[in-house]
Amino acid sequence: MSHTTSLVWFRRDLRVHDNEALVEACAADNAVPVYCFDPRDYGTRPYGGSESFEFRKTGPHRLRFRLESVAALRDALRDHGTDLLVRVGRPEHVVPELATAVDADFVTMHTWPTTEELQVETAVKDALVEAGIDARRYWGHTLTHLDDLPMDYRDLPDTYTTFRNAVEQGVPMREPLHTPAIPSLPSDAPESGAIPDPSDLDPSFSADSELPAPPAKSVLPFDGGESAALERVESYIWDGDHLREYKQTRNGMLGADYSSKFSPWLNEGCLSPRYVQSEVERYEDARVKNDSTYWLTFELRWRDFFQFQFAKHGGDFFQQGGIRHRTDIDWRDDEAQFERWTAGETGIPFVDANMRELNETGYMSNRGRQNAASFLANNLRLDWRRGAAYFETQLVDYDPAVNYGNWAYIAGVGNDSRDRYFNINKQAKRYDPDAAYIKHWLPELDALPPASARAPWRLTPEERADYGVQLGVDYPEPMVELEASYEKLR
Structure with a gap:
């Protein structure tokens, strides 16, 4: 049987738990994890389209969180006996070049429905196809999988309540995927590369700039990475037992625990919504099932709703009208x-x-x-x-x-x-x-x-x-x- 090598392109899925792109890449004899900092995501950029304006794409708070999350992913992969290759450059150039360098048979990646992310992903896929490398895409950032919707996503209702009712009536929620045994890097894999400094990504930072840590009066420090995400789930749901009162407290304004505050880790992909749901269901079995436990699922479905709406309507959402x-x-x-x-x-x-x-x-x-x-x-x-x-x-x-x-x-x-x-x-x-x-x-x-x-x-x-x-x-x-x-x- 021939020897196979895969490359897994991490994007906003910076975790090893419930990660289908990683699981599928680990079917190969060797797997090469890659993360690419796209320069277009940093610094001042035009909004685009009619009546455009300029704005800063990624401010210091999210940049700090992302750098911490990438570093945490690298640490997790090293704990599994492998490494994360980190590069700064356009993914449609970096990913095919690395895939060619390691003689990858296929590349795995997760897909997102919003315009910029989809354009970059399509450019990567086209470049891989041109290089004769198989590109495999997976949907992995929502509670309900795209393939499990009760209708084609283009026919989904535009109101949340109608969407929620349709999804709640018999649509299965998949179990989180296991964390795989991760194959080693090829013996001739390129060097892992350094995680960039802020000034490498955004010229508004000086070479010795330190990104601001959240002040003491912040609701949470929001440390980046998968371990911090799982610790927050444990702290909020189990140690603090806050889930039982979530519906009553979720509109609070002060304090760490008036709401779950899982969103930074969900949106950077350090935390899987299916893992959160599995913990909710485990809590319901072990402690209490009430309106509050349902309401956390309700809010995860709101997040799903917008993902599917952007798949349906595309760039219209970014237009003034x-x-x-x-x-x-x-x-x-x-x-x-x-x-x-x-x-x-x-x-x-x-x-x-x-x-x-x-x-x-x-x-x-x-x-x-x-x-x-x-x-x-x-x-x-x-x-x-x-x-x-x-x-x-x-x-x-x-x-x-x-x-x-x-x-x-x-x-x-x-x-x-x-x-x-x-x-x-x-x-x-x-x-x-x-x-x-x-x-x-x-x-x-x-x-x-x-x-x-x-x-x-x-x-x-x-x-x-x-x-x-x-x-x-x-x-x-x-x-x-x-x-x-x-x-x-x-």
């Missing part, structure tokens, strides 16, 4: 207002607190994301794509389908036939009743009672003097009359 092709919204371009929003200086405390948390830590609660997005897209009517792109820069848990899908939804150009906006002060009163979250990120408002901390513009001159808060000096004047800005949305 979205999948609804709307032309009736007069999107504005006001750089000064946009910069105030990004800096957390809008004068609307609930928005500003969330934006400052995002800037300092790379994370923001789901509730915060909805309100910050609604303020930009609805109250200000600034181009929603710029807000989504800013989130792409900053979020440690950025996933293109989830991020742009949710932004389009809030902006009224995505998966909802209604115009939707959030009443920010009502949201702040409901989800931050004591203004503890606002004061955590806006300490200049610490002296104010909760109602005033949520709406400091309502303070009388006497109250401002008594509390020592001067608007326009200690904290910005609101950039819009919030209540009046809702009138055009009703």
Whole structure:
């Protein structure tokens, strides 16, 4: 029987558990694991398309997390007796060159449905085919497998509830795949290569730049890598026993455990959603099965929904008019207002607190994301794509389908036939009743009672003097009359 060699191209699947591309590559006599830092994912890039703008593709929070995750994958593979070849360059050049160098019989990879990832993947596949090397693609980042959907993905409903009902009615959820015995590298394999410094990827970093660690007041440190992911699952579900109350606490704003916070590891592929689901089911068998355990699965299905929607609609999601092709919204371009929003200086405390948390830590609660997005897209009517792109820069848990899908939804150009906006002060009163979250990120408002901390513009001159808060000096004047800005949305 002839000797075979495979190459497995790791992408956003930085784990050895439940990894079909890795499992299939391990059927060969030798396997060559490869990770490629694509220069197009870093630095300042044009958004593309009509009315383009420039933005930073990957900010320091996600870059730190990714570098840690790649290093952790290399350590895991070395523990299995092999190594990870790391390169900086375009994958459509790097992967075929390495595959040719090791005389690979086939290359395995996972596939994603979003435009940029699919374009790169297709270019890699075409180059491999031209070199006479078999390219094998696998779907492995959703709870429900693409092949198990109750209908062709192009016929899936565009509303989540209809999708969820269809999937819940008898669609099987596959068990996580085993972690395979990983074959050794070929004896003549190229050198493993160094994990790059930040300045090798983004020229805005100097050669001695250190990426910022999350501050002490961050909800979690978010250490990158598979081991950190599995430890978080263990800590949240089992040690802390937080899953039993997930539905009641998931809209919290402060603390490590109001929600699972699995998303950074899910989106970088350090954690498999099927593994999470298997732990939920194990918890239900061992401890309790209730609305909260169901609700974590419910949220994983939301993540699935956007992945399949992007497979269905493709690049339309990234257009200003979205999948609804709307032309009736007069999107504005006001750089000064946009910069105030990004800096957390809008004068609307609930928005500003969330934006400052995002800037300092790379994370923001789901509730915060909805309100910050609604303020930009609805109250200000600034181009929603710029807000989504800013989130792409900053979020440690950025996933293109989830991020742009949710932004389009809030902006009224995505998966909802209604115009939707959030009443920010009502949201702040409901989800931050004591203004503890606002004061955590806006300490200049610490002296104010909760109602005033949520709406400091309502303070009388006497109250401002008594509390020592001067608007326009200690904290910005609101950039819009919030209540009046809702009138055009009703």
